[in-house]
Amino acid sequence: MRTNPFPIAWKLLIVLATANTLQAYPELQKQIVKSSGRNVNCAMCHEHSDGPEGTAPGQIGHLTSAEQAELGRARAAFNPGGNVKSPILNAFGNHIINSLGKKQFLELKVTPAELADKLPQDSDLDKDGIPDAVELRTGTHPLIKSDGQPWLLFKANFAENFTQILLMLAATILGLWGLRHLLHGFDAATRSDVCDEYEESP
Amino acid sequence: MNVKETLKKTEEYIAERLPVDKMNYASMVQKKEVPVHRLSWSYYMGGLALFFFMVQIVTGLMLLFYYQPTVSDAHASVEYITDHIPAGGLVRNIHAWASSLMIGSVLVHLLTAFAMKAFEKPRELTWVTGILLLGITFAFGFTGYLLPWHQIAVNATKIGLQTIEQIGAYLPGAMSDWPRQAKEIIQGEASVGQATLSRFFALHVIVLPLAIFAVLGFHLVSVQLHGMSKGIDEKPRSMEKFFPTFFLKDLRVWGFAFMVLYILGVCLPFESLFSYPLFEPFDPKGSTPDGIKPEWYFFWVYYPLELLPLWVILVGSTLLGFVLMATPWIFKNTNRKTLQLIAIVAGIYLIIMTVWGENIYHLFKG
Numbered sequence: 001m002r003t004n005p006f007p008i009a010w011k012l013l014i015v016l017a018t019a020n021t022l023q024a025y026p027e028l029q030k031q032i033v034k035s036s037g038r039n040v041n042c043a044m045c046h047e048h049s050d051g052p053e054g055t056a057p058g059q060i061g062h063l064t065s066a067e068q069a070e071l072g073r074a075r076a077a078f079n080p081g082g083n084v085k086s087p088i089l090n091a092f093g094n095h096i097i098n099s100l101g102k103k104q105f106l107e108l109k110v111t112p113a114e115l116a117d118k119l120p121q122d123s124d125l126d127k128d129g130i131p132d133a134v135e136l137r138t139g140t141h142p143l144i145k146s147d148g149q150p151w152l153l154f155k156a157n158f159a160e161n162f163t164q165i166l167l168m169l170a171a172t173i174l175g176l177w178g179l180r181h182l183l184h185g186f187d188a189a190t191r192s193d194v195c196d197e198y199e200e201s202p
Numbered sequence: 203m204n205v206k207e208t209l210k211k212t213e214e215y216i217a218e219r220l221p222v223d224k225m226n227y228a229s230m231v232q233k234k235e236v237p238v239h240r241l242s243w244s245y246y247m248g249g250l251a252l253f254f255f256m257v258q259i260v261t262g263l264m265l266l267f268y269y270q271p272t273v274s275d276a277h278a279s280v281e282y283i284t285d286h287i288p289a290g291g292l293v294r295n296i297h298a299w300a301s302s303l304m305i306g307s308v309l310v311h312l313l314t315a316f317a318m319k320a321f322e323k324p325r326e327l328t329w330v331t332g333i334l335l336l337g338i339t340f341a342f343g344f345t346g347y348l349l350p351w352h353q354i355a356v357n358a359t360k361i362g363l364q365t366i367e368q369i370g371a372y373l374p375g376a377m378s379d380w381p382r383q384a385k386e387i388i389q390g391e392a393s394v395g396q397a398t399l400s401r402f403f404a405l406h407v408i409v410l411p412l413a414i415f416a417v418l419g420f421h422l423v424s425v426q427l428h429g430m431s432k433g434i435d436e437k438p439r440s441m442e443k444f445f446p447t448f449f450l451k452d453l454r455v456w457g458f459a460f461m462v463l464y465i466l467g468v469c470l471p472f473e474s475l476f477s478y479p480l481f482e483p484f485d486p487k488g489s490t491p492d493g494i495k496p497e498w499y500f501f502w503v504y505y506p507l508e509l510l511p512l513w514v515i516l517v518g519s520t521l522l523g524f525v526l527m528a529t530p531w532i533f534k535n536t537n538r539k540t541l542q543l544i545a546i547v548a549g550i551y552l553i554i555m556t557v558w559g560e561n562i563y564h565l566f567k568g
Contacts, residue, residue, distance in 0.1 A: 039479055039492040040478070049491075050489055150475060153469070153471065154469045157470070164468065168464055169461060176457045179450075183445070183446040187445060187446045191232075
């Protein structure tokens with residue numbers, strides 16, 4: 001069956017035509033909150049937690065002319081591999097644009113749930129053991145090492161620090177074993193009969 | 203009754219509850235015995251709370267070397283500790299986990315001591331100091347929550363302090379202004395800011411530790427002087443020596459608790475239980491993220507506060523405070539089975555409000 005390409009094309013045309021005025025992507029934020037149940041804000045992909053519009057550091061009104069030029073290059077990076085570094089996006093935001101290209105990213109505004117599937121599945125920018133794509137699905141920040149789905153984070157950190165945990169367990173057991181003998185020794189020494197025997201001994 | 207008789211009776215009352223003649227190594231350590239029975243596990247809860255408190259002291263002192271108690275630097279210094287100081291993240295994470303585990307073990311200790319009637323004569327003052335320790339522990343939690351100066355810290359503190367001010371609406375005449383004045387004394391200025399942070403920091407690292415050392419000292423000496431309470435109505439299976447038998451078992455429990463704490467500290471950042479926008483630095487001009495709430499150990503009062511009129515919570519809290527302080531006299535003649543039932547109901551309430559409090563809130567408020 002042949003599908004009608006016009007609805008998607010029209011939507012894409014509208015999105016592209018208004019790309020310069022659309023600064024943030026609330027549909028993506030809504031999708032993450034809906035699928036993960038976690039609250040997220042613009043700081044997941046942007047430099048500023050309130051998004052790109054404004055005059056604070058990381059927002060458009062605060063950019064220098066060189067940064068504005070870089071922003072222009074990033075906005076024109078329609079194809080993947082542009083190696084752009086938009087000053088209003090954080091490392092994860094730039095990773096999305098560099099991996100997918102602006103064109104595919106804008107297409108995904110219509111189906112934001114697919115964004116995580118389209119991203120490289122092995123990339124882990126914060127090196128917390130949870131791939132960025134998974135962090136996007138679970139609503140945790142791909143650039144904050146301490147933020148991750150608790151169970152996934154626990155498993156990754158446990159595996160990474162297993163030797164250290166084993167050594168600490170051995171140290172604890174040995175410490176308790178030593179304390180046991182030390183306290184039994186104290187007990188024996190303080191018992192009067194033992195003390196008496198000690199005093200009577202030549 | 204004349205003054206002389208009153209003084210004599212007071213002296214006798216104190217002497218019975220604080221028998222200083224027993225304050226020697228033989229009575230407090232060598233001759234002390236611990237009953238062995240089905241509820242013996244609860245004898246370890248107080249020691250466990252003490253262990254977590256000691257962890258808090260050690261890790262807190264370590265954090266103190268780097269933490270900056272100013273609104274401009276507090277959050278940055280916490281990030282610096284976490285990301286740049288060797289083992290800083292581990293120490294901070296252990297501090298966060300140990301605070302929760304300490305409060306958890308204190309609550310279990312309270313419920314089990316109540317169920318075992320450990321407040322019976324001559325242990326009334328041991329119980330009262332225990333309740334004071336509970337209050338100080340909650341105050342530690344409340345003041346420590348603000349120190350990282352992130353969104354959830356500042357906004358949750360604001361909500362907590364606003365609640366104090368709202369009490370004024372229920373007080374008559376000039377008294378209606380007292381809660382506002384109390385709030386401003388705690389806050390130090392018109393809104394939560396530098397003065398609040400300075401005060402909370404001073405309370406958290408100086409005032410409360412001094413208070414807890416004094417009260418804890420009395421509590422521990424009192425426990426050692428009177429020995430462990432009987433705990434059950436029937437005869438215990440046997441008696442075991444406190445030193446070294448019980449003490450060594452206590453140390454094993456501490457060893458196990460340390461390993462749990464260490465694994466949590468290494469593997470599970472405390473912050474991962476919340477969404478990240480809550481841990482962004484507080485920005486007075488920025489938008490407030492969703493999901494602002496107090497720490498889990500305040501849920502039992504926070505969610506009812508969100509659902510019910512304030513006066514209901516005020517009456518309930520006042521009554522609860524009074525009943526807890528006066529427990530040795532109110533429940534003097536109550537049998538252990540009834541006490542156990544009350545403790546179980548209270549425990550179930552705490553668990554339900556802590557685990558499902560938010561769901562219950564959404565069920566009623568949508």
